[in-house]
Amino acid sequence: MNNSPSRTPGPTGPRRAPILAAHALSKSYGATEALRGASVELTAGEILALTGASGSGKSTLLHCMAGIVEPDAGAVTYEGRRLDGLPEHARTLLRRTDFGVVFQFGQLIPELTARDNVALPLLLAGVRRQAAEQRADACLERFGVRGQAASRPGELSGGQAQRVAMARALVTEPKVIFADEPTGALDSLASEQVLTALVHTAREAGTAVLVVTHDAQVAAYADREVQLRDGALVPEPAAATATARVAGDEH
Amino acid sequence: MSTRHVLLGLLAGGPSHGYDLKRRHDARFPGARPLAYAQVYTTLQRLVRDGLVEVDGTDADGGPERTRYRSTERGIRELTGWLGEITPPAPHVSNEIFAKVVVGILAAAAGEAADPAGHLLAQRAAHMARMRELTAVKTAADTDLATVLSADYALTHLDADLRWMTTTAARIAALTEEITTP
Ligand SMILES: Nc1ncnc2c1ncn2[C@@H]1O[C@H](COP(=O)(O)OP(=O)(O)O)[C@@H](O)[C@H]1O
Ligand SMILES: [Mg+2]
Numbered sequence: 103m104n105n106s107p108s109r110t111p112g113p114t115g116p117r118r119a120p121i122l123a124a125h126a127l128s129k130s131y132g133a134t135e136a137l138r139g140a141s142v143e144l145t146a147g148e149i150l151a152l153t154g155a156s157g158s159g160k161s162t163l164l165h166c167m168a169g170i171v172e173p174d175a176g177a178v179t180y181e182g183r184r185l186d187g188l189p190e191h192a193r194t195l196l197r198r199t200d201f202g203v204v205f206q207f208g209q210l211i212p213e214l215t216a217r218d219n220v221a222l223p224l225l226l227a228g229v230r231r232q233a234a235e236q237r238a239d240a241c242l243e244r245f246g247v248r249g250q251a252a253s254r255p256g257e258l259s260g261g262q263a264q265r266v267a268m269a270r271a272l273v274t275e276p277k278v279i280f281a282d283e284p285t286g287a288l289d290s291l292a293s294e295q296v297l298t299a300l301v302h303t304a305r306e307a308g309t310a311v312l313v314v315t316h317d318a319q320v321a322a323y324a325d326r327e328v329q330l331r332d333g334a335l336v337p338e339p340a341a342a343t344a345t346a347r348v349a350g351d352e353h
Numbered sequence: 354m355s356t357r358h359v360l361l362g363l364l365a366g367g368p369s370h371g372y373d374l375k376r377r378h379d380a381r382f383p384g385a386r387p388l389a390y391a392q393v394y395t396t397l398q399r400l401v402r403d404g405l406v407e408v409d410g411t412d413a414d415g416g417p418e419r420t421r422y423r424s425t426e427r428g429i430r431e432l433t434g435w436l437g438e439i440t441p442p443a444p445h446v447s448n449e450i451f452a453k454v455v456v457g458i459l460a461a462a463a464g465e466a467a468d469p470a471g472h473l474l475a476q477r478a479a480h481m482a483r484m485r486e487l488t489a490v491k492t493a494a495d496t497d498l499a500t501v502l503s504a505d506y507a508l509t510h511l512d513a514d515l516r517w518m519t520t521t522a523a524r525i526a527a528l529t530e531e532i533t534t535p
Contacts, residue, residue, distance in 0.1 A: 155523070298492045318515045319508055322484035323492070336474065 120179075121146040121310055122278055124167050127176035128333075129159075136162040137173065138333040144278065149304060149311040151321035154330035160314040161282055163330065167312065168201055168280045169193040180278075198227060202271030202309075206283040209267065210255040216242060216266045217251040223274050241269040245299045261292030268300050272309065279304060281313040285320055297323045356388065356396050361405060361424055361432040368409040368423040371397055384503030397422055405431050450476055450514065454521060455532060462533040469529075473522045480511050480518075487511075 120143035129137040136159045144150050144167075154160050165171035167178055169185045178185040180200070185193065197203070210219045220238035225231065242248045245265040247258075255263055264284060271279055281300070285293035301323050304311050313324060321327050329336040363374050363381075371393045379387045400406035405428035409421040424432070450473075457469035490496060491504040521528070 155519070294492075301492065318481065318484060318512050319488075322481065322488040322508065324485075327478075327481050338474075338478070 118145050120144055121181060122167060122312075123177075123179045124163065125177045125179070127163065127166050127173040127178070129162050129166060129171065129173045135333055137166070137176075139176070140330065140334050141176075142167075142328055142335060144310050144312055146277070147305075147308040147310055148326065149301060149313065149324040151324035151327045152312060152314045152330060153316060153318070153321050153327055154336075156316060158330040159333040160316075160330055162333075164280050164282050164312060164314050168203060168278075169197055170203075198223065199274065200277045202274065202276040202279045204264075204267050204271045204279065204281040204284045206286040210263060210270070212255050215252050215254055216247065216258065216269075219255070219266060220270045220273050223270060227274060237273055238269070241273045242266065244272075244303055245269045246295070259292070260288050261296060264288060264292070264296050265299060268296060268303075272300075272303055272307070275307060276309060279309055279311045281311060283315055284313065285317075286315075290319075293320070355435065356392065357400060357405075358432060358435045360393070360396055360400065361428050361435075364406065364422060364424040365429065365432060368421045370412070370419045370421055372419070374422075381499065382503065383497075383500045384507060400428065404428075450518065451521075454525070454528070458525075458529050458532050462529070470522060470525050473518050473525070477515060477518055480515050484508055484511050 122144040124140060124142050127137045127140045128135070140159065140163050142150075142152070142163070152160050152163065162171065166173045166186070169178070169180075169188070173186055176186075180196070185196070188196070210216075211222070214222070217235060217238050220241055221231070221234040224234035224237060229237070239248060239251055242251050245268055247262050247265045247269065250258055250262055250266065253262075255266070258266065264287075268284070271281075279300070284300070285296050288296060297320060300311070303309070311324070313320065315321055359378060359382075360374055363369065363377050369377070372390065374397075375388045375390055375393045378393075379385075397406060401408065401422075405425055406422050407425055409423040411418050411420050413419070453472060454469045457467040457472055460467040461469065487504040487508050491501045491508075
């Protein structure tokens with residue numbers, strides 16, 4: 103992890119140029135319109151929560167922004183470059199170097215130890231084994247699961263497995279983390295530990311995070327919330343800022 | 354919350370002055386409104402009147418004289434009785450947000466400038482802003498457990514409001530029809 107100072111770009115902070123932007127994305131699966139003109143911007147270092155009812159298109163939007171799914175229409179721009187339309191191998195390479203992904207079920211490789219799971223992205227990037235294992239251990243330490251380094255995923259609790267998955271997503275020091283319901287399978291205490299570790303690590307490293315969740319308590323870890331409804335972003339209510347200020351003043 | 358019983362609880366550990374009781378209350382319940390000293394004083398007076406607390410003595414320590422209070426046997430019985438009582442699982446049905454939605458629908462139907470659906474969105478933004486503050490407090494490195502749990506309590510309740518607002522927003526057209534159909 104680098105040592106750039108942590109920052110909290112609040113919802114009212116100055117908007118900087120986005121590191122990642124989705125513009126008017128549409129995506130259909132057969133007759134199902136998963137996205138209909140969804141636009142969202144992620145600023146460098148920002149933690150953004152994407153919320154909405156189940157089926158509203160959250161995962162599809164995350165997949166499009168991470169370059170995993172190609173939208174039918176619209177543009178995904180990463181650091182000023184179009185991501186959609188890039189050949190698959192170029193997107194895979196970018197995902198490996200600049201992005202980290204965590205899903206609801208960590209999707210760790212069951213045959214590998216926690217340490218090897220976390221070291222894998224580094225090995226794929228050409229880091230030598232010894233260095234990769236050292237960095238994996240340091241990352242496991244940050245997430246409080248250094249003691250489980252030699253365990254296989256089947257031997258871990260849900261919360262531990264998810265922290266290992268987070269460590270794997272962050273070990274390459276990506277610029278953007280995509281997390282899709284990362285605590286959906288955890289109880290609230292495990293969820294709190296996983297999210298606290300994620301937020302602290304991301305802030306220290308200046309990593310931007312797009313976290314998809316239907317849970318407001320998870321969304322409250324983010325700097326900002328955007329809501330999806332029927333495949334499009336819910337426009338921000340005009341009165342929201344004023345109301346938020348009134349509520350904040352009471353405390 | 355029953356200030357009487359909280360004070361009885363704080364006195365269970367031994368005699369104390371009114372000011373110390375206030376200070377300990379505020380330290381134990383970091384998320385609650387601090388007790389006003391006048392409230393501590395009147396509550397102690399009532400507890401003395403009801404025979405649950407008695408005067409233990411006075412201290413001066415060179416400053417103004419301060420009365421020391423202690424719990425009586427009856428006070429202890431009252432306290433343990435209260436601790437065993439089940440709190441009625443009453444939801445906050447006198448919900449101001451719900452009232453604003455219903456009244457907003459009526460006002461909008463009467464041609465007034467009211468937007469209940471927009472209001473729910475704005476209210477959600479306010480709830481989320483408060484939840485972010487509470488989450489920041491509870492995840493700060495040096496936060497004590499009492500503060501974490503108090504923040505959790507508030508977060509869980511705000512979350513419950515939000516869930517209700519989400520389902521209500523999704524059904525606002527049907528609610529409007531029900532309310533405005535004579
Ligand atoms: N691979 C897929 N094949 C077919 N339908 C899909 C696929 N992925 C998503 N959908 C549909 O698209 C809509 C949006 O899904 P999704 O993005 O997963 O929503 P969310 O994550 O908000 O629950 C849903 O109706 C879903 O059934
Ligand atoms: Mg999903």
